[in-house]
Amino acid sequence: MPEHVFFFGGGEAEGTAKARENLGGKGANLAEMTNLGIPVPPGFTISTPVCKYFTDHEGSYPDGLEAEVEATIKRLEGVMGAKFGDNENPLLVSVRSGAAVSMPGMMDTVLNLGLNDESVQGLIRKSGQERFAWDSYRRFVNMFGDVVMDVDHEHFETILTGLKNEVGATQDTELDTPHLQELVKRYKSLYKEKTGEEFPTNPIDQLWRAVGAVFKSWNIPRAIKYRQLNSITGLLGTAVNVQVMVFGNMGNTSGTGVAFTRNPSDGTQEFYGEYLMNAQGEDVVAGIRTPRPIKDLADGMPKVYDELIGIKNRLEKHYRDVQDVEFTIQEGKLYMLQTRSGKRTAQAAVKIAVDMVKEGLIDKNTALLRVDAGLLDTLLHPGFDPKAEKELLASGLPASPGAATGKIVFNADDAERLGNEGEAVLLVRNETSPEDIGGMHAARGILTATGGMTSHAAVVARGMGTCCVAGCGSLRIDYKKKTLIVGDRTFKEGDFLSLDGSAGEVYVGQVPTVPPALSEDFGELMGWADDARRLRVRANADTPEDARKARENGAEGIGLCRTEHMFFDADRIVAMREMILANNLKEREAALGKLLPMQVEDFAAIFEAMEGLPVTIRLLDPPLHEFLPHEDSSQQEMADSMGVSLQVVQDKVRSLHESNPMLGHRGCRLGVTYPEIYEMQAKAIIEAACRVQEKGIKIFPEIMIPLIGTSQEFNILATQIRNVAEAMLKEKGIKLDYLVGTMIEIPRAALTAAEIAENAEFFSFGTNDLTQLTYGYSRDDINRFLPDYLDQKILPEDPFQVMDQAGVGKLVSIAVKDGRSGRPNLKIGICGEHGGDPKSVTFCHHEGLDYVSCSPFRVPIARLAAAQAQIQS
């Protein structure tokens, strides 16, 4: 086995698909295809550990690498019968990055390497195409200058445009050999002017510089940002793939294309892709010319098409997954340049996974692992209301499904700024580039004027699950004026448009949305997930409507029913405020007496909706001041309606003011100081439960005390609640299964879980508050420093979205272990935001929790993530 440099070519390769970590995805798959006998231009891969060494040693290489590379070049020359810099049969190579995880567009590529004033003559001789050879040369100088030496591409463009003007050409294709020779000359002058040195003529020298540039590009900001956004960690670096050039631009029997073995948008079993004749790969990706659908190739080059179909079938069977392939046809001969697992929409992922099980390609567990639980979101997101009136503005390509409506902005920075301020924005660009990643992430939808289904915008948007319409040719965008003109209509920044990414359509104004209808495949896959998983999934729901929605989505109970939202209805807030303004116990009890029957109705309706399933009701949690108005006019209104003076209201607001309300008088602390509040709620829960049970409906209420920090708090309040419950049940002569348990959301509760579990029948981790306190972050204030913290990698992710396992998770572990040490059957769940995040669900599975609870909408995500955790454990 070689140490750093892995050769492939001549029907065999030193690497395999399994060497992905060392060779990167591209290199490993090139080796694999070579071994499968698929036509791949020969070449070699410099492994990822070299990148790590390069990064750690200020750009130097491990001992012996140079000799190894040069020996491998000799081998390549041997296989090809060509020689670097030769003026008869010159060896020309591409140099490409390729990490273990695909990072589209993140790393730089150099093509046609090996050209110089002599070898260009060789290329002319070999190809017989002088214009093509000089065009390749000038492209190489441009690309090398830009990518390797940081000479801005704009300067090359200026020279090109200048020359075109001089000779009266409008298209590049109108330039002939002398023009291209002149371009090479001017490009080299530019190169010398900007870099202070001559353009390197020695191909080996060119190669080393290109290899170094690829390794360096691992740590350019946009690559770092991409890894951050996609939580890609633990990689050594990128590999470098050096591969003999094949040319899709050698005339009309040459071409290039990209294709998926199945439709990556909806999963249909069809060969799906596009190609351009007489073009190089970047012409397809850049979206300058609009490619043709792959099936047209059957007519143009039927033999090549048949060969491609054969390879497609072999690859899919071999990899047992959808492949995303790149190919080039050079003068009628097909070469495969890449194969990799194809990115797909959630909808496609579901269909493909289910289909492949039916085709016997994979088993159900593999199918479950094939769907990114996080992406299910896109299936679950609303689409346009079919009944809505819509005014079609333009059509483009359905680049990433889903629907979105928002204010249009014309650059990524504006999108990022407004998006982070909570505005719904659509990012509108001629085309996108890797620098736009941040803005694309912040946007609700992306609209581009050029580019195909595999353009940067399309690929990235699908990866993000963001709706995208690409290649919408009728748009005229003026970045300076910040306007978008379609026909005779002009839209300014801030105007509303709506996108249908599944249909590739753009509508005027705001189009209302509705929830999507989920496919049968989806239901089937979810059924498999339910069979596979151990972890139960509940929903956080405060109303009977939410409860029903949760059940529809497969929730197996309610893990968090917040009672405070019930107090904001117009008729209730008055009683609530009377309670707060009460001067003594008697007045407070009178106000609570008015709330009691309302609470009974609330709970009874939720219990009925959740027949047969557990419902965890959290007793009052927020500080009382949240129920009082804070603006003068509302305070006056409240005073008037309650027949007290404004002063009384304002005094109460003032007296309830706290420096740090998060850490203040709320949760069970209110329960301790005003026992009558929880007593009323306990009564309402038991009363509702009895009423519903009397109708023959089975229910399992779980009464949850929030913000417990000491076992004493829990003991006092649980005793009070149980006393109320037992007295009512005894009086009614009813037997009821109910539990009394606690939120674990205060670090101290986790640290003293053993004591608390002596008396608590269940724990539910409130990971929102637990995260706030473990980090000392206020969710309301974190945005002041969170962007800096993510940029500087102090935090890998927003800890309020993905549970921090090292800190918060450690508290969860302690609490689970200690809580169950004395009470082995302690029921444990989680009801914070993290309950619907796949990584956090995996963590909960491994910690032995009984259930997760999340928003109704994310229940399917949690079901799938739970199944995946089980399968992978």
Place this chain on the structure above:
Amino acid sequence: MPEHVFFFGGGEAEGTAKARENLGGKGANLAEMTNLGIPVPPGFTISTPVCKYFTDHEGSYPDGLEAEVEATIKRLEGVMGAKFGDNENPLLVSVRSGAAVSMPGMMDTVLNLGLNDESVQGLIRKSGQERFAWDSYRRFVNMFGDVVMDVDHEHFETILTGLKNEVGATQDTELDTPHLQELVKRYKSLYKEKTGEEFPTNPIDQLWRAVGAVFKSWNIPRAIKYRQLNSITGLLGTAVNVQVMVFGNMGNTSGTGVAFTRNPSDGTQEFYGEYLMNAQGEDVVAGIRTPRPIKDLADGMPKVYDELIGIKNRLEKHYRDVQDVEFTIQEGKLYMLQTRSGKRTAQAAVKIAVDMVKEGLIDKNTALLRVDAGLLDTLLHPGFDPKAEKELLASGLPASPGAATGKIVFNADDAERLGNEGEAVLLVRNETSPEDIGGMHAARGILTATGGMTSHAAVVARGMGTCCVAGCGSLRIDYKKKTLIVGDRTFKEGDFLSLDGSAGEVYVGQVPTVPPALSEDFGELMGWADDARRLRVRANADTPEDARKARENGAEGIGLCRTEHMFFDADRIVAMREMILANNLKEREAALGKLLPMQVEDFAAIFEAMEGLPVTIRLLDPPLHEFLPHEDSSQQEMADSMGVSLQVVQDKVRSLHESNPMLGHRGCRLGVTYPEIYEMQAKAIIEAACRVQEKGIKIFPEIMIPLIGTSQEFNILATQIRNVAEAMLKEKGIKLDYLVGTMIEIPRAALTAAEIAENAEFFSFGTNDLTQLTYGYSRDDINRFLPDYLDQKILPEDPFQVMDQAGVGKLVSIAVKDGRSGRPNLKIGICGEHGGDPKSVTFCHHEGLDYVSCSPFRVPIARLAAAQAQIQS
């Protein structure tokens, strides 16, 4: 050895002082004294396990107890030549409780048990005193009815008063035999009326009922409450002491007294006590007659006095501690009824401990354990003249000890102005804020209406050693009118008040104070403490003055030097505010450039004051808004002085506003977003260190980063600081020993201590914030529920005063263990308020911390507590 009943009498006893747990303190000491040959009325003790059995078995006794008790009574009758119920020589006994830990006043006592209509005749015959005998009888009926049968003492008093009125008597002593006989009759009727049965005439019956009452009294609410309040746990119950009656009220050669073997107020080696002739013990306690000083007994009964002195000397030598004794003289014969360790003031404790070492009675370690470290506080601060007349105005929290008197002022500026003019002023505020530092420094005492023991006022006052009463809720302060209203009294600016910060009390007018006089004994004891302890003691000090004070008090370094207070001086706050208002890095750096030389001066002065000792400097911690004024007029002033519009100032204040500033943009989060701030501070520290070191002064700076929650934060900031430092030192060519470490005050930092310690050279627990976050309590808001929480025993103590070992302590343990796992020599200290609390110091010792750091005034407390922890471990 007997099983349950332990006899003492006739010069020997079955128990000893060591059997305290079984016999209770009183019983063990009665046995011990008997064995020493000291005259003790004979009797027996029923052991504490019987109480446990009694409690666990619904008031029944272990098998054989009855026989054992009755056999022991026979033995007692034999020794005394007397018989229960006899009408010639009746045996009369007292029945008293006595647990292993003294619980004064908690348990009930019955005297003269054994009297009935027949034995009263025996008592008359034996004593020859008919009136005395009937008086004893009526007292017995009263006491038995009250204590044993729960007949309210009031009813007996009503009968007594009624009879006195009938016969025209004003004093009990005016009642003669027939009156007392009538009283016995009426008492018995009352007894029958209230209990439904006749008064028991059989002495054995009386005895069992009394014994049962003592055992029952172990679990009456006030006994339970006392044990809770004093954290008394682990006891089986109380013992019962049955002892032959001796009478101090048998005439003019009888008497009773209590005495200490040394003066318990100041520790002087003198016999100290008082006695009453012709009286029973409860007459002394009740305070109806004024007792005489013990030395008068030398004149009245020289032989008895000499005997008492002899016994005193023997007891002190035997117990090697000050004894608190009770004695009774019956017709010229001395009996000792009790001996126990004497309670003493801190001053006395110090003197006695040191004296006893010199006398060879105890060793130094024992002496160190004899002084309650918590009480030392009272020695270190001025107090009111004990002879002064005082009028209490209001009560609050004892936030910072000491006493002060002065003219009240209502804002910090006035306090500073008048204070600097030499006026004694008290600063009276609703609450204080960092802007008030100057005024707080100038004031003699601080009084606030809101805020708890760890409010800004309390923390800062303790740090300054200034007396403070906080959270005095009955104050109504009008800043505009400059008045203070308490109830119906109004005080104007300039009126005198006096504060007792140790008691939390506010007095009207000027109460004269006396300065603390620290004795030589104190210094000697502290020296022994320093020899004994392992744990180092540092001080929290922000100024050279505080540093010097800390050194005087024995601090071995500064564990927390807060840099933010340095920014409030008039000339600095301007530059600080320029920094905050800066629109960009350049402006910010310009403002910081102005602060740099000032910080250099600050640090240099502190380093010089702490020559040879480590100084831990905490980088900027508070959120920036704390440096901006929040009142309109001050904002206008600031705008004027900085040449900006009011709007600019107000916009900045608004933009810095946070929902939960405790959890906001502060500490190292500022350091991350504005690296230039910490860079300036690091420069200032290194510059100052170099300057001082160049003078030949040895210093050990420790740079401490606050609010670290992730190892990444620490790594980024520590690298920045070390880079700044190394560059400066290299340029100057100076070698400097300095450390870079972190506060551990965020739960997550404790939970990820292993990672943080990879790069941190020291940890310092900031237990104030750590307590806030572990409990989810805001120091500023906790007073809304803390009183309820203490009342209901949810919290045993204010966790901001005494470290919570179960929760916060668990995090400390984790951090110490994990932090040292990879860096065994990690230096670890604590710099929160708890560093000066004896229990918390003990905890820190056991956790293996290197040092504690507390306010300069609490340093001696920490030194002693550290020594005690070492001695007891």
